[in-house]
Amino acid sequence: MNRAILDLWVxxxxxxxFVALMFLAMQVANVSEEGTRGETITLHARFEDIGGLKVKAPVKSAGVVVGRVTAIRFDSNTYQAEVEMKVSAVYPFPRDTIASILTSGLLGEQYIGLAAGADSEMLKDGDRIEMTQSALVLEKLIGQFLFNKAAEGGSK
Amino acid sequence: MIRLLRTLGHLTVDGIWQVGFATRFLFAMLRHSGPSFARFSLTIRELYFSGVLSLVIIVVSGAFVGMVLGLQGYDTLQRFGSESALGSIVALSLLRELGPVVAALLFASRAGSAVTAEIGLMKATEQLTAMDMMAVNPLARVVAPRFWGGVLSMPLLAAIFSTVGVIGGWFIGVVVIGVDNGTFWSQMANSVDFREDVVNGVIKSFVFGWAVSLIAVFQGYDCTPTAEGVSRAITKTVVYSSLMVLALDFILTSFMYIVK
Incomplete structure (x- = not known):
């Protein structure tokens, strides 16, 4: 076969x-995802109960992904879960930001929602978010509901 | 009884001898791989025969595998009301397993068998011996370029397979069944990790490329130089490389995803 045609085909x-690989990297795996590239700051938060939160779960504020959970540990002094997350340095958050564990959809994955406060000072690298709200555990909710119903029935 | 033991022992020794011979063959070939890169046109020719000519079968089967994944995945997921996870299912199963493995199996039967047949026939018609007589090393001139052509084209073929498969799954899921387009892609992007899934898939297909190409050239080079020997060598190539790919896949998967 002609050398030039061969070269062309190869x-x-x-x-x-390589286009296929790029497609897989960009469209399927989404390498360029917001909040995981560029400069980040590390924040910590303690939660009573993290429910089904996993490492690499998104950190969102107003529904926009601003960071990722990087580590989850158990603190045996306080018996609480210690969550470490990296948040894009592009978005500064006030010191009185509230971190809560939310669920996307009824059975979807869990993520950390950041609700900005009103403090004029911003969170710096390595800071701790003091105000946290635990995950809603469905069994506990149902248990509470039943307990309340029972209490109502008893008082009648 | 004694005869049975003797047969068993013979088979074991034979097997070990074959593995040892294949390993020595691999190193001899690697040592003589210089010309296949210095004279890259040799390898380009093999890239054409094992890579470009395999494209049709890879693209067609990739599209069908992706479409089947879309149908089956939807059928199962809609029972739990989570059709939105269809994108993740299609992409993860293609990138992690089906892409590398099915592409390697197709590659073994499409390109591996052709390489074995070519080298085997060259041996049967004493072309390899003739080259040796002319002071041309057949390992460097014939075997190594075919090996490297296979090794280089395998990851590319697997990536093309996965991509076409994802598009096939998208076609069935979004265009035909009507899963939301945005949900499909965003769920996929959320659950697929570049390092964990894409890179691991490429590593897998690279390893499979080595295994399939080595088996193909070795069986061709090692065959009995008769018509029957060549045909047996081709059968062996397809059977051994398929088994090898599946076994290696299990080993690689257990190292990549379970043992951490």
Whole structure:
């Protein structure tokens, strides 16, 4: 076969292969995702109960992904969960920001929602978010509901 | 009884000898790989035969595998009311398993068998011996370029397979069944990790490329130089490389995702 045609075909094949890889990286895996690239600051937060939160879960504010959970530990002094997250340095948050564990959809994955406060000082790298709200555990809610119903029934 | 033991022992020794021979063959070939990169046109020719000519089967089967994943995934997921996870299911199963494995199996039967047949026939018609007589090393001139052509085209073929599969799954899920387009892609992007899934898939297909290409050239080079020997060598190539790919896949998967 003609050398030039051969080269052309192989070149097209290799280019196609790399386009496929790029597609997988960009569209499927979304490497360029917001909040995981560029400069980040590390924040800590303690939660009574993290429910089903996992490492790499998104940190969102107003529904926009601003960071990722990077580590989850158990603190045996306070018996609380210690969550470490990296938040994009592009978005500064006030010191009295509230971190709560929320669920996307009824059975969706859990994420950390940040609700900005009104403090004029901003959170710095390594700071701790003091105000936290635990995950809603469905069993506890149902238990509470039943307990309240029972109490109502008893008082009648 | 004694005969049975003897057969068992013979098979074991034979097997070990074969593995040892294949390993020595691999190192001899690696040592003589210089010309396949210095004279890259040799490898380009093999890239054309094992890579470009495999494209049709890879693209068609990728599209069908992706479409089947879309249908089956939807059917299962809608029972739990979570059709939105269809994108993740399609992408993860393609990137982690089906892409590398099915592409390698197709590659073994499409390109591996062709390589074995070519080298085997060259041996049967004493072309390899003739090259040796002319002071041309057949390992460097014939075997190594075919090996490297296979090794280089395998990851590209697997990536193309996965991509076409994702598009096939998207076609069935979004265009035909009507899952929301945005949900499909965003769920996919949320659950697929570049390092964990895409890179691991590429590593897998690279390893499979080595295994399939080595088996193909080795069986061709090692075959009995008769018509029957060549045909047996081709069968062996397909059977051994399929088994090897599946076994390696299990080992690689257990190292990549379970043992951490």
């Amino acid at each position: 070149g097209a094949f290799v280019a196609l292969g």
